[in-house]
Amino acid sequence: MKKNICAILVFISIVLNFTSCDSSRNKYYEKSNIVMDTVVTLSAYGENSKEAVEESFKKLDEINEMASTNIDTSDIYKINNSSGESYVQVHPEIMKMIETSIKYSKLSDGAFDITLGPIIDLWGIGTDNERVPSDEEIKAKLPLVGCDKISINEEESSVMLQKKGMALDLGGIAKGFAADEVLKIYKKYNIENGLINLGSSSIYAVGKNKDNNKWSVGIKHPRSEDSKNYLGIIKLSNEALSTSGDYERYFIKDNKRYHHIINPKTGYPADNGVMSDTMVIDNDDEDKNMLADLLTTTVFILGPEKGLNLIKTLPNVSCEITTSDYKIYTSDDFKDRITDLNKEFEFAN
């Protein structure tokens, strides 16, 4: 998988050499790098575009060092390593992600759950150890899952997992959180136009593109290898977009696709016919990218009916859900926002 990421990065760098422009009025700076296991591309127009982008990459490294499950100095590693034993003091940013996750776990009746660590480990999807675990193995780990088993001491900013063997995984929220932090840095440097792109799964479109139009973002066709073959296009300005898909990390065994979005009730990859979903949020809330990220994962698990019911209750949030029969379900106002709809797909409502 790393090899694929490197190839994408080389391709992006080549494209950038041809697209970068630099006028004294509106300096353009763009950079791509692999952070949080994904290709991050940050672009910005403005007097301080370089400073904004470089500082953003530093911040992304910092977030990765706090949130990673593998780095033994990270807050999450320490929490997991102390499960069933002791509280661990954490950075306020990690606390924010954990508390938000618990809130949305309750709101989604447990569909979003950051305590899936032990089950995610069993499947090993996207690693060299990916495999289909036995029913017994999964059943043995399920009692370790549940946000109600996370204890928080607000005063000391510390966290403890109540049972030995529990483990947190912030994979469904950390990239969105990181995009919010990059946006804060862009604001500090007065960047009014630019694109924040974390692996295409968390995107924030700042202002307009160089032609003074909204940014056009292609939603990936969930079953096409051709990166230019889109499901449709969404035009964005000062909005957050997130996509979750069963094509991001998966393997196929005996004709069945096993992907990285796990149903916490069963311990198996969600199997409700959803192939991908996309969320757009336009509000002034400083958590919009984080919310978009966690909601795509949540709605993927909930499926079209329950997913759309949840989205209806959230202001300024709209979405589409694509199912394996090539139907696209949208929240009320979202159908009109998808242009250049791929002929293989049709709207379900």
Ligand code: AMP
């Ligand atoms: P995303 O690509 O944003 O949908 O996030 C998927 C990632 O979130 C996975 O790779 C896991 O790290 C984690 N994850 C998987 N299933 C869930 C779930 N039900 N709730 C929260 N996080 C999850």
Ligand code: MG
């Ligand atoms: Mg997500």
